[in-house]
Amino acid sequence: MEARHLRYAVALADHGSFRRAAAAVGIAQPPLSKQIAALEREVGARLFDRTARGVVPTAAGDAFLTRARRSLAEASAAAIDAARADRGETGRLSLGFVASALLDPLPVVLSRFGAQRPDVRLVLHEMSTSRSTSALVAGELDVAVGLGPPRGTGAESLVSVTIGRDRLVAVVARTHPYAGQRTITSEQLRSQQLIVAPGEDEPAVAVGLRRLLGPESWTLEAATVARDVHTIAGLAACGVGVGLGPSRMRLNARPDVWLCDVAPRTQLPDLTLSFRAGDRSRVLDSFLNTVRDNCPDVGRALDQRLERSTASDHEPPRRGDGPGRDR
Known part of the structure; x- marks a missing residue:
């Protein structure tokens, strides 16, 4: 049983006529009749009565249509949710930060990101730079805001950009x-x-x-x-x-x-924002765009870091490269 069979059955119930239902779903009347007959055979019950007043659902048809409408609504909602997630409008973002970032620029960035993406769940953790770097490398955070460039095991896999000087x-x-x-x-x-x-x-x-x-x-x-x-x-x-x-x-x-x-x-x-180079999350992209819009001079530097990161995915590491080389 396919989604189109559910649509055909719902259209027939709504229009009460094979001719009108066929026009509504965009197929000819004979194929629609065959599809409904095949659906009834698969279900094992007659779903519609053909009467002089038109086509009406049977008791089995009413029960079937209740579920069919619900399934179609869920499928439509699933497509909408997927599209929103693909635009970074839903999901989850985990951010680790040092306390001084709450003085600037996080208040503006977080408030505007929350206003633009109200359905994204922000999970916030205050922590030291060393702890947030480890958590970021381990995949426990999506973004970290700390002091200075990330250091330690795995730091070379991170993209970092300065968002404030002090x-x-x-x-x-x-x-x-x-x-x-x-x-x-x-x-x-x-x-x-x-x-x-x-x-x-x-x-x-x-x-x-x-x-x-x-x-x-x-x-x-x-x-x-x-x-x-x-x-x-x-x-x-x-x-x-x-x-x-x-x-x-x-x-x-x-x-x-x-x-x-x-x-x-x-x-x-420097106050430094970091994230994993291989992270292609749409929610992360949305957050970085908010940072671009609200932190002066960050946009160009961030784009340069991302270009280098993308290029490095296709090149063997060069001798002397390290976590602090470009940062």
């Missing part, structure tokens, strides 16, 4: 002696109780801080460790010490803290 700033309570200063020097920082993110989670940031403060400085060893930028700002507001974090903290500054630059200027690892 430098180090200091945050203090409004009552702190440094409040009101435009700049805090590394010498001043060495005499303060610092508040920093865990070094084991973001080793690239820890290396930058140690370079700024000096390898022998006790300040980092005695620092208060906070889980993310929001906790750093909160502890600084409580007077615990001087918090150190990315300059994007200025985008969501609290009224009870003061932020100032750090001298010498200390560049932090």
